[in-house]
Amino acid sequence: MASKKPQKADDSSGGSSGKKPDADQLVGFYKEMLLIRRFEERAGQLYGMGLIGGFCHLYIGQEAVVVGLQACAKPGDSVVTSYRDHGHMLACGMDPKGVMAELTGRAGGYSRGKGGSMHMFSREKGFYGGHGIVGAQVPIGTGLGFAHQYKGDGGLCMAYMGDGAFNQGQVYESLNMASLWDLPVLYVVENNKYGMGTSVERASATTELAERGKAYNVKNMSVDGMDVIAVRDAGLEAVEYIRAGKGPVLMEAKTYRYRGHSMSDPAKYRTKEELNKMRAEHDPIDHLRQTLIEMKALTEEDFKAIDKDIKDVVMAAAEFSQQSPEPDPKELWTDILVA
């Protein structure tokens, strides 16, 4: 019997649609990325002050990925990701106050203090969670895609994972099913080069990660995840393909995490030089700032005003996360079963 459908094209250059970016949208990207960065810096400080306990995985360096891709989402789409989830929640429009208050384990947090940094959700914003178990969110994303298709609501699921997660077996079960049933899912591998202390080269037999999609007849793309415009362009192409009912897309975004894996990370696995070079030459925020200056889209004054606005938002979130009360211990026994 002939194969069900023709082999799908792959586009390993990604994001070459060449559409001229519009200045307003870019300013929006700049603000969103800066908000994530400042939010994460503040979270790091609160952790240092002992106000956040346990685990806390910062997204600093990777901002362009989620900001560029969420710009391609429509209301009604769903998002699911790993424990490195603060940036995704902010990019989905969740309230920084509620996110920060979950980090401090307070009643005002998105999970009312029961989830912590890795486990937050918002039905309103279509955010189906941070997930602490590496890879577990990927088949959940496949199921969300199935539900979008079944209900015929035109939505799709953005399912994010790391390069480390990309070696979990359930990812491949997912790709197979999504391709078999042409599910509307954009699988995004945020390749930040390391899964904890193990580099991609030491963990993955093939390092052009998106190409694994070929084995499942899934359209694959690879994009510079430090360039928000490239990510947005690639995202638009992917989303158009998915919404046309052609099936899932697997996209690798090559990016970099500046901070440690979680809050205690001796960073023996990489050199200071590597990190400094990335920051100096590929920082997604500096890069966009430069573009905006060249486009004469924003003046020095404008940048200052943006800085200040974002500082205020983050300050307010940090403030709220300390003012919000500790949850009532009775909450320990609620939300286990429906009643």
Next chain:
Amino acid sequence: MTTMNMAQALNSAMDTMLARDPNVVIFGEDVGYFGGVFRCTADLQQKHGVDRVFDTPVAEGGILAMAVGMGVYGLRPVAEIQFADYIYPAIDQLVSEAARLRYRSGGEFSAPLTVRAPSGGGIFGGQTHSQSPEALFTHVCGLKTVIPSNPYDAKGLLISAIEDDDPVVFFEPKRLYNGPFDGHHERPVQPWAKYPASEVPEGYYSVPLGKAAIVRRGSDVTVVAYGTMVHVAVAAAEMTGIDAEVIDLRTLVPLDIDTIVASVKKTGRCVIVHEATRTSGFGAELSALIQENCFYHLESKIERVTGWDTPYPLAFEWDYFPGPDRVAKALRRTMEP
């Protein structure tokens, strides 16, 4: 003798076995180059080479499945699952393959693998980094389940586990790596160095599987505990002044029922303590066995002090944790005439 904390003692066990038996191989996520999140495998790769101590991708199902095949063919795989909470993707391989191979091959094959995994709470890890899933494994015939409570035992038990011809699940209470945490979280944890159990021989020795230890002799009531809860139980006994006999099971399966029965027959009372959730926890099995074996000796009902039947919470860590106050209350209840 050298003074070791529990992580160092476990390291020493693996070091010793790597040196003694060329079939021993150690692997898991970040265990090789980095030496493990809790440093239990520090320097072993440098010393014994990357062929024998190596990093794997994040793929728990694959890690333990591979260990089965390696073990069947004569190796002695020691796989680390970085946190006990990550073991679930590998349960199928443990339950359907590792545990059942001996039986279904009529005794011809077995999978002598050891799975090491840090378990338990106390580090604000929330629901995905704090669980105590031991009862799931004790429910599976064909597996052995071990939980040490101090450095000396940890090394000796791990050596026995590696040498054992059956699959062994070895949970390491992560709160005990650096010191004997007794549940008084408001006080600083004392380092192991202050305790005799940190005196650990450098070379080979073993502590047999299936043998409990009596860590505190007493005559009023028997407390059955394992892992972190051993220290909590001792602290509770001291708080109340009740003369409790505290038994550290060390191995859940095979269980040293004789030691438990002898003690309960002597005291006539029993409190069972574990951090894991209550319903279908290992305490339920213990309670049933004690009732079956000591019915005519019991002078009060058997008490269980356990974690609540909730996911491990982030914000309520110390409300969840069955600390010395809760154990003390149970001790007092059981002493009521």
